[in-house]
Amino acid sequence: MSHEMDHTRLQRVISGVKRPENPSMLQATLAFSSRALIKIKHVPEQMFDVTVFPIIFLMMFTYLFGGALSGSATEYLQYLLPGILVMTVIQITMYTGTELNNDIRKGIFDRFKTLPIWLPSTLVGSLLVDVIRYSIAMTIMISLGFILGFRPDGGVVGVSLAVVTILVFSFCFSWIWTTLGILMRSEKSIMMASMMVIFPLTFISNVFVDPETLPGWLQVRSDKSDLFTDYGCSRINARNSNLTRSYLSNGSCSHSFHHLCTTYNVLI
Amino acid sequence: MDELAIEVKDLVKSFGKERVLDRLHLSIPKGIVYGLLGPNGAGKTTTVRILSTLLKPDGGHVKILGYDTEKHASEVRKRISLTGQYASVDEDLTGLENLVMLARLLGYPKKQAKERARELLEAFRLEDAAKRLVKNYSGGMRRRIDIAASIIVAPEILFLDEPTTGLDPESRNEVWEVIRAFVKGGTTVILTTQYLEEADQLADRIAVINRGKLIAEGTSNELKDSVGLSRLHITIVSEKDLNEAKKILEQKLTIEVQIEGMTLSAQVNNPSLVASALGELANRQIEITDFSLGRPTLDEAFLNLTSDSIGGVEG
Ligand SMILES: Nc1ncnc2c1ncn2[C@@H]1O[C@H](COP(=O)(O)OP(=O)(O)OP(=O)(O)O)[C@@H](O)[C@H]1O
Ligand SMILES: [Mg+2]
Numbered sequence: 001m002s003h004e005m006d007h008t009r010l011q012r013v014i015s016g017v018k019r020p021e022n023p024s025m026l027q028a029t030l031a032f033s034s035r036a037l038i039k040i041k042h043v044p045e046q047m048f049d050v051t052v053f054p055i056i057f058l059m060m061f062t063y064l065f066g067g068a069l070s071g072s073a074t075e076y077l078q079y080l081l082p083g084i085l086v087m088t089v090i091q092i093t094m095y096t097g098t099e100l101n102n103d104i105r106k107g108i109f110d111r112f113k114t115l116p117i118w119l120p121s122t123l124v125g126s127l128l129v130d131v132i133r134y135s136i137a138m139t140i141m142i143s144l145g146f147i148l149g150f151r152p153d154g155g156v157v158g159v160s161l162a163v164v165t166i167l168v169f170s171f172c173f174s175w176i177w178t179t180l181g182i183l184m185r186s187e188k189s190i191m192m193a194s195m196m197v198i199f200p201l202t203f204i205s206n207v208f209v210d211p212e213t214l215p216g217w218l219q220v221r222s223d224k225s226d227l228f229t230d231y232g233c234s235r236i237n238a239r240n241s242n243l244t245r246s247y248l249s250n251g252s253c254s255h256s257f258h259h260l261c262t263t264y265n266v267l268i
Numbered sequence: 269m270d271e272l273a274i275e276v277k278d279l280v281k282s283f284g285k286e287r288v289l290d291r292l293h294l295s296i297p298k299g300i301v302y303g304l305l306g307p308n309g310a311g312k313t314t315t316v317r318i319l320s321t322l323l324k325p326d327g328g329h330v331k332i333l334g335y336d337t338e339k340h341a342s343e344v345r346k347r348i349s350l351t352g353q354y355a356s357v358d359e360d361l362t363g364l365e366n367l368v369m370l371a372r373l374l375g376y377p378k379k380q381a382k383e384r385a386r387e388l389l390e391a392f393r394l395e396d397a398a399k400r401l402v403k404n405y406s407g408g409m410r411r412r413i414d415i416a417a418s419i420i421v422a423p424e425i426l427f428l429d430e431p432t433t434g435l436d437p438e439s440r441n442e443v444w445e446v447i448r449a450f451v452k453g454g455t456t457v458i459l460t461t462q463y464l465e466e467a468d469q470l471a472d473r474i475a476v477i478n479r480g481k482l483i484a485e486g487t488s489n490e491l492k493d494s495v496g497l498s499r500l501h502i503t504i505v506s507e508k509d510l511n512e513a514k515k516i517l518e519q520k521l522t523i524e525v526q527i528e529g530m531t532l533s534a535q536v537n538n539p540s541l542v543a544s545a546l547g548e549l550a551n552r553q554i555e556i557t558d559f560s561l562g563r564p565t566l567d568e569a570f571l572n573l574t575s576d577s578i579g580g581v582e583g
Contacts, residue, residue: 007445010391014453020375031372042401113322114322114348114349115373
């Protein structure tokens with residue numbers, strides 16, 4: 001009896017369903033963005049690393065190293081804040097890559113692949129939500145910085161330019177992790193890879209100390225790397241509004257973005 | 269004109285050096301449940317992934333409803349749907365959120381996406397679980413939401429990769445009912461399974477795959493027939509008589525006899541000899557508790573087929 005009822009009910013939901021028109025690139029991207037936002041809603045703790053961690057980091061470094069490195073905490077803060085801003089945001093760029101890796105391993109990505117959508121929207125959608133994460137982290141850090149006595153030479157314009165530079169740079173940088181997300185076996189290996197790259201680079205860059213105090217061979221390398229250029233230019237933006245170097249670094253990262261997009265399409 | 273839902277010719281696929289599919293041929297008519305039956309690692313998932321355009325074959329070609337999977341992948345994708353062996357919805361979202369997201373990705377505007385999602389949740393009796401995270405679903409609910417997600421836009425062909433593995437009998441029956449309802453509604457269902465019983469109960473036709481090779485194809489009755497007309501089972505009372513009983517049967521029927529517990533079983537080529545064999549057992553006062561002469565179960569057919577194919581590969 002109940003089987004008969006189930007049968008008619010099930011048959012009703014599959015009969016007479018007209019296929020809607022395929023979604024546009026924008027619609028698909030927004031659907032994936034809302035997926036990422038829903039996940040934040042379900043697990044708000046995942047926002048700790050864009051809210052609580054930056055605060056802890058900033059306080060810790062300012063007061064722990066400030067005295068030793070620059071004589072006074074406020075003085076060191078002028079130097080530290082732009083760098084630590086970039087460092088925090090760079091750490092967040094891993095999100096989408098690890099999520100993608102999860103999706104592929106668990107199998108849901110197979111379903112996405114059979115949908116009539118522009119496939120990169122899976123990534124672009126969640127990268128857009130990452131931009132929200134970056135913005136929250138930066139807002140918190142800059143506000144806290146002001147309270148602690150950060151006074152950028154570049155003024156409002158300089159700070160805004162720095163923020164935009166970091167946003168664009170991070171968006172580009174995250175494509176490295178999404179590429180690894182496709183290639184690597186597990187999210188742990190992505191974390192490892194990113195730790196291996198980000199940590200040492202952060203410390204030998206000019207985030208915490210002026211590179212001129214580093215041994216010669218390290219200084220040479222820091223001149224050549226995008227990551228360092230960006231640390232440098234966000235600092236310069238914030239303090240002197242010097243734009244040339246920031247354009248340089250954006251140029252090269254949009255180049256790498258383009259490159260990775262192509263790789264991504266080939267891989268999938 | 270084209271009566272076939274799926275036509276597979278000479279399908280070959282290797283991962284590295286391992287040849288996973290070896291010149292597979294399949295012709296699947298429309299409107300039936302077609303079972304792909306095989307043990308672990310047989311190549312079922314690989315086959316389904318190729319048929320549903322997720323994987324490119326190394327050789328051979330596949331036509332789905334007349335469309336080539338490589339040349340017309342997007343035409344194929346409009347007509348099929350896949351419920352994968354592993355997660356095919358997002359565990360960190362609720363059932364409702366999953367269906368709404370997928371409906372939007374299929375092109376429904378937001379409002380219609382919600383309507384469609386609710387309709388499906390109701391049909392699959394998941395209304396109460398609509399707002400729970402999928403990772404907290406039971407195995408049976410999990411499979412139902414997986415399948416619901418596959419039919420948001422009703423496909424002409426539905427692939428289900430091991431839809432009942434790990435389910436308790438009740439949940440398994442629910443999934444079976446869902447599949448039966450679809451087929452009544454005209455959908456062609458391709459089902460992979462390791463369970464003979466499932467193929468026997470559900471599938472109109474079965475392809476038995478082992479090590480990437482098609483080793484038998486047909487209705488479950490045909491498969492049973494192909495293994496041998498009759499199968500004799502005799503269960504005796506006393507263990508000490510086992511060997512003697514075996515000897516008698518082998519002499520009288522000139523066949524090989526297998527022993528499993530207290531049961532002797534054998535494939536019988538000439539059923540008329542069975543009576544005299546039984547007579548002889550009675551003469552020797554070997555007591556019998558159970559006796560049957562009939563067609564093999566699909567289990568026996570399957571074992572027979574797969575062991576033949578292993579012998580074939582090695583020999
Ligand atoms: N991506 C892959 N890379 C390498 N080998 C693979 C890959 N996918 C499958 N294989 C191998 O191909 C063979 C067939 O795998 P497949 O998943 O198709 O089997 P199956 O019949 O679905 O098995 P199961 O019942 O366990 O799901 C296995 O030996 C497996 O190890
Ligand atoms: Mg499988």
